[in-house]
Amino acid sequence: MTRTNLNRFGTLIAFVLLCIGFSIAAPTAFASPGNVFNLVQQMATLAIVATAATLVMTISEFDLSVGFSASLAAVICFVLFGQGYDVWLAVPAALLVGIVGGAANGVLVARFGIPSFVATLALGTILSGFAFGLSGGQSLFQSVPEAFKALGRGEILGIPVLGFWIVGVLGVAAFVLTQTEFGRRLKAIGGNAQAARLAGLPIVRDVIATFAIAGGLAALAGLLLASRLGSVQHTMGEPLLLPAYAAVFIGTTASPTGAPTVAGTLLGVAITGVMVNGMTIVGVEPFVQRILTGVIILVAVLVRRVGRAK
Amino acid sequence: MLDLTGISRRFGATHALEDVNLALSEGEVLGLVGPNGAGKSTLIKIIAGADRPDAGEIRIDGRAVHFASAHDAYAAGIRVIHQDAPLVPGFDTLENCYLGREYPRRFGRIDRKAMRAAIAEVAADIAPELDLDVPVMFLPQAERQFVRLLRAIADKGRLLILDEPTAALPAEDAERFYEVLRRTRERGTSIILVSHRLEEIAEFCSSAVVLRDGRIVARFGAGEVKPEAMIAAMGGSASERSTRATDTSAPLIIEIDGVTGGDLTRPAQLAVHAGEVMALYGLAGSGRSSLLNAIWGAIPWAGSMRLTGEVYRPKSPRDAIARGVSCVPADRHRSGLFLVEDLIFNKTLPLLSTYRRMRGLPVPDRTAERAEFLVAAERVSLSYRDPKQLARTLSGGNQQKLIFSRWANRHSRVMLLDEPTEGVDVMAKSTIKDIIRAIAADGNAVLVSTSDRDEALELGDRIAVFRQGGIVRIFSRAEASAEALSAAAQSRGAA
Numbered sequence A: 001m002t003r004t005n006l007n008r009f010g011t012l013i014a015f016v017l018l019c020i021g022f023s024i025a026a027p028t029a030f031a032s033p034g035n036v037f038n039l040v041q042q043m044a045t046l047a048i049v050a051t052a053a054t055l056v057m058t059i060s061e062f063d064l065s066v067g068f069s070a071s072l073a074a075v076i077c078f079v080l081f082g083q084g085y086d087v088w089l090a091v092p093a094a095l096l097v098g099i100v101g102g103a104a105n106g107v108l109v110a111r112f113g114i115p116s117f118v119a120t121l122a123l124g125t126i127l128s129g130f131a132f133g134l135s136g137g138q139s140l141f142q143s144v145p146e147a148f149k150a151l152g153r154g155e156i157l158g159i160p161v162l163g164f165w166i167v168g169v170l171g172v173a174a175f176v177l178t179q180t181e182f183g184r185r186l187k188a189i190g191g192n193a194q195a196a197r198l199a200g201l202p203i204v205r206d207v208i209a210t211f212a213i214a215g216g217l218a219a220l221a222g223l224l225l226a227s228r229l230g231s232v233q234h235t236m237g238e239p240l241l242l243p244a245y246a247a248v249f250i251g252t253t254a255s256p257t258g259a260p261t262v263a264g265t266l267l268g269v270a271i272t273g274v275m276v277n278g279m280t281i282v283g284v285e286p287f288v289q290r291i292l293t294g295v296i297i298l299v300a301v302l303v304r305r306v307g308r309a310k
Numbered sequence B: 001m002l003d004l005t006g007i008s009r010r011f012g013a014t015h016a017l018e019d020v021n022l023a024l025s026e027g028e029v030l031g032l033v034g035p036n037g038a039g040k041s042t043l044i045k046i047i048a049g050a051d052r053p054d055a056g057e058i059r060i061d062g063r064a065v066h067f068a069s070a071h072d073a074y075a076a077g078i079r080v081i082h083q084d085a086p087l088v089p090g091f092d093t094l095e096n097c098y099l100g101r102e103y104p105r106r107f108g109r110i111d112r113k114a115m116r117a118a119i120a121e122v123a124a125d126i127a128p129e130l131d132l133d134v135p136v137m138f139l140p141q142a143e144r145q146f147v148r149l150l151r152a153i154a155d156k157g158r159l160l161i162l163d164e165p166t167a168a169l170p171a172e173d174a175e176r177f178y179e180v181l182r183r184t185r186e187r188g189t190s191i192i193l194v195s196h197r198l199e200e201i202a203e204f205c206s207s208a209v210v211l212r213d214g215r216i217v218a219r220f221g222a223g224e225v226k227p228e229a230m231i232a233a234m235g236g237s238a239s240e241r242s243t244r245a246t247d248t249s250a251p252l253i254i255e256i257d258g259v260t261g262g263d264l265t266r267p268a269q270l271a272v273h274a275g276e277v278m279a280l281y282g283l284a285g286s287g288r289s290s291l292l293n294a295i296w297g298a299i300p301w302a303g304s305m306r307l308t309g310e311v312y313r314p315k316s317p318r319d320a321i322a323r324g325v326s327c328v329p330a331d332r333h334r335s336g337l338f339l340v341e342d343l344i345f346n347k348t349l350p351l352l353s354t355y356r357r358m359r360g361l362p363v364p365d366r367t368a369e370r371a372e373f374l375v376a377a378e379r380v381s382l383s384y385r386d387p388k389q390l391a392r393t394l395s396g397g398n399q400q401k402l403i404f405s406r407w408a409n410r411h412s413r414v415m416l417l418d419e420p421t422e423g424v425d426v427m428a429k430s431t432i433k434d435i436i437r438a439i440a441a442d443g444n445a446v447l448v449s450t451s452d453r454d455e456a457l458e459l460g461d462r463i464a465v466f467r468q469g470g471i472v473r474i475f476s477r478a479e480a481s482a483e484a485l486s487a488a489a490q491s492r493g494a495a
Helices: A004-026 A032-057 A066-081 A087-110 A116-135 A146-152 A161-179 A181-191 A192-197 A203-229 A238-252 A260-284 A286-309 B040-046 B070-075 B095-099 B112-124 B141-154 B170-184 B197-203 B227-234 B290-295 B316-321 B343-355 B367-378 B396-405 B426-441 B453-459 B482-490
Strands: B002-011 B014-024 B031-032 B053-062 B063-065 B076-083 B159-163 B188-196 B207-212 B215-220 B253-260 B264-273 B277-281 B303-306 B325-328 B414-418 B445-451 B460-468 B470-476
Touching: A004 A260, A004 A286, A032 A066, A032 A161, A032 A181, A032 A203, A032 A238, A032 A260, A066 A087, A066 A116, A066 A203, A066 A238, A066 B426, A087 A116, A087 A146, A087 A203, A087 B207, A087 B303, A146 A161, A146 A203, A161 A181, A161 A203, A161 A260, A181 A192, A181 A203, A181 B343, A192 A203, A238 A260, A238 A286, A260 A286, A286 B053, B002 B040, B014 B040, B014 B141, B014 B215, B031 B040, B031 B197, B031 B227, B040 B188, B070 B076, B070 B445, B076 B141, B095 B112, B112 B141, B112 B170, B141 B159, B141 B170, B141 B396, B170 B188, B170 B197, B170 B482, B197 B227, B207 B227, B227 B426, B253 B290, B253 B445, B264 B290, B264 B445, B277 B290, B277 B426, B277 B453, B290 B316, B290 B325, B290 B414, B290 B445, B316 B325, B325 B343, B325 B396, B343 B396, B367 B396, B396 B426, B414 B426, B426 B445, B426 B453, B445 B453, B460 B482, B470 B482
Parallel strands: B031 B188, B031 B207, B076 B159, B159 B188, B277 B445, B277 B460, B325 B414, B414 B445
Antiparallel strands: B002 B014, B002 B053, B053 B063, B207 B215, B253 B264, B253 B303, B460 B470
């Protein structure tokens, strides 16, 4: 195997080895259909948030508000349920809040030139304040309509519904990024914003659109998580942020130029998902799990750097 | 002092250098010229210890040396000065000169007096006008070059290798730079000068070698260093001046009336005919680039413009493109290229929506993109391996042609070019000039902004000279001369 191939497929090979390793260590528990079903369900929300992060990283920006948007969307949805509103109103309203929040990020970044790291952290904090206030700091689990539960629970033809969400959302995102004019423009903006502007690209519009889509995806992930769990806390989305970016970074090690891709991100999500799931099954202490997950991220990126330096 | 014998270096099947012999004596100034890819940078790297030859010997003062790293070469007194070598913007000259060196200390604290004592004497000798205590970010471009020179020689530098030291400087500043370099030479420092500006080599160097395909193909001793001879050795022909007169009966394509914006602070008045090349000549910051940027819609501007008689008010480059204006911006790495994307990506981006298979569906047709790329690449004589190779793998000249290729499949009514031949070798330069003339000959208006006086003379059917934020005079072909342009560009006082 040549060095380039090792670079490109090294991450994929690592994933396969990881799966084989856990299958040998825990043949009945890890490789069982039940656990795979479980894994897919666990990965879904992270995969969607990581896709949002992938889009934003394609334009070389960061969105630190994704976790907060996810929480707020879920809180709003459940508050509306509590007031007796229908799913068909509550879900779109919650998604809209995510999109508007994302667009606000985009405006701060593209129009006012605030570094995205700062803008999205500030706006995300504001969103989390709303989520706290609306929920009153309480867990919400009242009167969840059946139609809403169906979004993230159950299965179709033996495949978890959340699996279809992964395929649908990531499939569309991958198509948009690789095949459309919009995707091409995002890569240009991420590659060289100044050159993109001088080449006549509508940068402000595209940056706002990207953040808005990311906000919408984060909200969707929050709703799916709420649907699966059946309850909502105002901080529930926050733990998604770091794993989402970890997944994107692991994913970049699988792309030839080091640019984020949806396929790479999915691989990153799968690796972190399998790590946590497998280690739990094998009985690794949670604190060791965290340490090992961090080490895996560093190793992936280091291997890539060393491979490319030659 | 420096003696190279039989230096060879291979990369796979290509000979980057083959049997290169070169000798340099104390205080000698050697010009090193050759087209891009001739092996100049490999040779520099070997002399500077950044690369090792496969065969051959390097001697310094008669003793064979083996540089294991750039550090060893540095210890031997060899200094490479890149035109964009980083300086710390917030540090003054003294502090920049001590970057990477041990600071003199006194009672455990950095001893500024000792730093000054070490630097000031050399500074007074070569660049007395340089203020040592001003952060370099407040110094003009030319003086930052002085700082780089000073840093190189202050710490026992004996051989300076200068790579395109004046590429970013307008002619007048280049002259000041060479004045400083001359005084450096008088201190006994040896110099190897690499430049695409052959006139500068001829004027400044006592000897020169021409490198082509990794071999030295010509050597010129004292009194023999002439631009024509060097171009011939590189395999090109000397360029000719434009002799065409403006056809004033041709329709006006673009009319600029009282436009201000950016560095252009005094209202500009200019009209360009179909088929005409208008050169915009002046120092950096004189307003010539700002005028192009205003026409391109890239900066806010005031005044009025007309394009083929109709009102033209571009608010963004997008508006400009829609009206048939095209642009090759200055500084291709910062403002033009997507270095880690492929050639097709770089070519089709500005007009991407013209490659749709279905009108309403914003999905580019890759077959159509590829086909148009091949046609455009042919038209601008781009040399490349594969349309999917990354833009960063092209040489400077080809990168510039790649940006030209963006507009090659359409009829541009106005073509805006900002420093189109900056950092491009002689061969590519002449191709690019041919392309520019061909665009004009197609009946388009071409505006070329340049800090290179000879290029302005060579390309311009008329030449608008900019100074201090406005046009001071528009020369016709017949009135223009090198002296007249320089005088107009830098005379002070009367504005």
